[in-house]
Amino acid sequence: MNTPPHNGPINPMPPYIVALFLVLVGIEAVLSLADRGIIGGAMGVGWRMSALEEYGFSPRVFWWMFENGIFPPEHLKRFVSYAFVHGTFTHALFAGVFVLALGKMVGEAFGAIATLAVFLVATVCGAVIYAVFVGGDRLLFGAYPGAYGLIGAFTYVLWLRLGQMGEAQVRAFSLIGMLLGIQLVFAVLFSGPKDWVADIGGFVAGFLLSFAVSPGGWTKILNKLRQRSD
Incomplete structure (x- = not known):
């Protein structure tokens, strides 16, 4: 049986994206309330700093593990x-909005497992790129990578569609170009942190991984390899 079309004013959001968003916002809600002393009392004010020290990504720790071959x-x-x-409520809110909007669009094209794989692999790759190209003592935190x-x-999906329509595929990169342009301007004007390096790493990882995890991705790759070997 075919699933009837959705006629409501708001398209349904994939439940796994909603769950991811709720985890992000839920953790931030607890930390924000603690910052204001509403929960946790006097000790709650330090919860965010403790969470960042315990769960934030440290380039120095990364290199220590790499150099000593120890991976606890x-x-x-x-x-x-x-x-x-996240560092602030606003920091978490914008990250959550990105996850909701992009997660919905990618999820409709890729499915649940592939979409979550993209998010997790991009998160890991963003951290590694940050450690390699930025390093130092500043912790990396937040869902932006x-x-x-x-x-x-999402850029991969647009890139494919533009190619199928015979249009310039470079247009698919307009969104990432605009976002990175804004980040670079703020970094230059306000000498902000170089978290954008991790964001670039996450973007590249997500785009490249899409070739494999998108529907029929592995089949396309194998066909191209066979064509080259013939």
Whole structure:
């Protein structure tokens, strides 16, 4: 039986994207209430800093693990856990909006497992790129590298559609170009942190991973490899 079309004013949101959004916002809600002393009392004021130190991604710790060949679980978790802790309520809100908007569009094209894979792989790759090209002691935190991975997947979808229509595929990169342009301007004018490097890493990871995890992706790759070998 065919699923009847949705005629409501708002298109349904994939439940796994809603769940991801609620986790992000739920953690931030607790930290925001603690910042204001509403929960946790006097100790609650320090919850955010403690969470950042415990779950934020540290380039220094990354290089320590790499150089010593030691990878304890309490530090490996940082490759993912940093995405769920933010600096402020606004920081978390914008990340959540990105996840909702892009997650819905990518989810409709890719499905649940592939969409979540893009978010997680982009999160990990963003952290690695940040450690390699930025380094230092400043912690990386927030869901933006994962959200930019979803932007990369969405760009892949646009890139394919423009190619099928015979139009210039470079237009698919207009969104990421605009977002990175804004970030670079703010970084230059206000000497802000270089978190945008992790965002670029997340975007590239999301775009490249889409070639494999999109519907029929592996089949397309194998066909191209066979054509080259013939």
